[in-house]
Amino acid sequence: MMHDVAIVGGGIAGLSLSIDMKKRGYKVTIIEKGTYPRHKVCGEYISMESHGYLQKICPTISSLDLPMINNFKLTTGSNKEFKTTLDLGGFGISRYLLEELLFKEAKKQGVEFMLNTKAQDINFDFNKNIYTIKTNSRNINSFLVCNSTGRKSNLKTARMKNIGTNYVGVKYHIKMKRKPNLIEIHNFQGGYCGISNIEEGKSCICYIVNSKYLNKVNNSIPELENTFLFKNSNIEKIFTTAEFVFKEPITVSGINFLIKEPVTDDSFSLGDAAGSMAPIIGNGMSMALRSAFVLANNMDQYFSKEITKKQLVTHYTQFWNKEFSTRIKLSRYLQHLSEYSFLTNRAIELFNLFPSLAKGVIRQTHGNPF
Numbered sequence: 001m002m003h004d005v006a007i008v009g010g011g012i013a014g015l016s017l018s019i020d021m022k023k024r025g026y027k028v029t030i031i032e033k034g035t036y037p038r039h040k041v042c043g044e045y046i047s048m049e050s051h052g053y054l055q056k057i058c059p060t061i062s063s064l065d066l067p068m069i070n071n072f073k074l075t076t077g078s079n080k081e082f083k084t085t086l087d088l089g090g091f092g093i094s095r096y097l098l099e100e101l102l103f104k105e106a107k108k109q110g111v112e113f114m115l116n117t118k119a120q121d122i123n124f125d126f127n128k129n130i131y132t133i134k135t136n137s138r139n140i141n142s143f144l145v146c147n148s149t150g151r152k153s154n155l156k157t158a159r160m161k162n163i164g165t166n167y168v169g170v171k172y173h174i175k176m177k178r179k180p181n182l183i184e185i186h187n188f189q190g191g192y193c194g195i196s197n198i199e200e201g202k203s204c205i206c207y208i209v210n211s212k213y214l215n216k217v218n219n220s221i222p223e224l225e226n227t228f229l230f231k232n233s234n235i236e237k238i239f240t241t242a243e244f245v246f247k248e249p250i251t252v253s254g255i256n257f258l259i260k261e262p263v264t265d266d267s268f269s270l271g272d273a274a275g276s277m278a279p280i281i282g283n284g285m286s287m288a289l290r291s292a293f294v295l296a297n298n299m300d301q302y303f304s305k306e307i308t309k310k311q312l313v314t315h316y317t318q319f320w321n322k323e324f325s326t327r328i329k330l331s332r333y334l335q336h337l338s339e340y341s342f343l344t345n346r347a348i349e350l351f352n353l354f355p356s357l358a359k360g361v362i363r364q365t366h367g368n369p370f
């Protein structure tokens with residue numbers, strides 16, 4: 001069976017693109033190696049820039065009572081802190097709920113799913129102008145292919161350059177009394193821990209740490225928390241007073257920030273598969289959503305014969321580089337800075353002296369609403 005668009009990877013990028021394309025009248029299939037719903041390691045803070053788009057593709061989201069977040073606090077272990085309001089701000093929703101809602105919406109719209117199916121290879125037949133995606137069950141044919149397989153893609157469609165350091169991510173859901181409109185980032189040696197509210201009065205704690213600190217404590221998460229995180233009393237207070245919704249944390253290892261390309265062999269990458277933003281700026285999901293939004297527009301123009309395939313490739317590549325290249329570089333720099341408490345202390349001193357500097361950095365790492 002022939003599809004207009006085959007999307008490999010049904011995370012936030014792939015699911016959003018599938019709904020957008022289906023609503024425009026195209027035949028869409030998603031190949032996803034997992035199933036729904038599921039927990040994922042993530043800070044679960046979404047920048048307001050993509051709120052309108054999410055509501056448009058998945059109207060159920062509008063009916064939820066989600067916490068709106070417009071205050072920010074940064075601290076270090078030496079009791080230094082910086083507070084500011086967020087001009088654009090964001091909202092909180094768990095990945096479990098968000099992907100479940102997007103999946104249900106995609107099914108409602110008629111997107112086809114191949115779940116528990118892993119794509120192994122993508123081939124293009126120049127004579128017939130069609131793609132064939134080889135999977136562990138059957139092959140899929142389509143006119144266009146999108147790769148939204150995330151950071152750790154097995155598909156050799158993107159040129160990658162490893163920049164070295166590997167990070168580990170850890171997430172918990174907790175219940176505790178805190179200001180629902182506040183996102184906090186607490187620095188510790190080797191990383192930082194974020195906390196913000198999500199649905200049903202819960203909060204998400206998520207930290208990211210350079211893997212060498214986990215190695216130092218024999219890969220023990222409780223030991224890591226005791227030895228490094230709790231040096232910041234703000235983190236210790238959260239961990240000792242909160243009620244943990246699930247006892248064991250969700251973890252992910254091998255996080256790095258690879259340099260990739262938005263188009264390879266004429267297949268289109270979006271979300272983390274095209275390049276991942278360091279989570280310190282809390283904008284990876286909006287990058288995934290924005291790339292879905294623009295790619296859907298571009299593919300629609302191609303199918304409607306307003307642009308050629310070559311123009312489709314050029315338009316999307318130009319958009320991607322203009323919109324995200326600088327932000328990804330800046331996010332990597334901030335990620336690196338955040339590993340060192342003395343640098344975070346200096347940053348806090350500067351931000352307290354010149355609050356507009358902090359607002360400028362936040363502005364640089366976010367886009368306009370779409």
Ligand SMILES: Cc1cc2nc3c(=O)[nH]c(=O)nc-3n(C[C@H](O)[C@H](O)[C@H](O)COP(=O)(O)OP(=O)(O)OC[C@H]3O[C@@H](n4cnc5c(N)ncnc54)[C@H](O)[C@@H]3O)c2cc1C
Pocket residue numbers: 008009010011012013014031032033034041042043044045046047117118119120148149150151152153154155168169170206207208255270271272273276277279282283284285286288
């Ligand atoms: C610790 C941490 C905290 C973060 N916090 C935030 C935050 O607070 N706010 C924010 O905006 N961003 C945050 N991010 C970034 C955000 O999580 C990502 O940018 C976002 O998940 C990207 O979505 P995606 O759809 O591109 O990829 P993913 O969500 O990774 O989805 C990829 C999908 O592809 C599937 N897949 C992979 N390979 C195959 C294959 N071969 N065949 C079939 N299916 C396949 C996977 O199963 C998965 O479902 C954080 C990231 C980390 C690591």
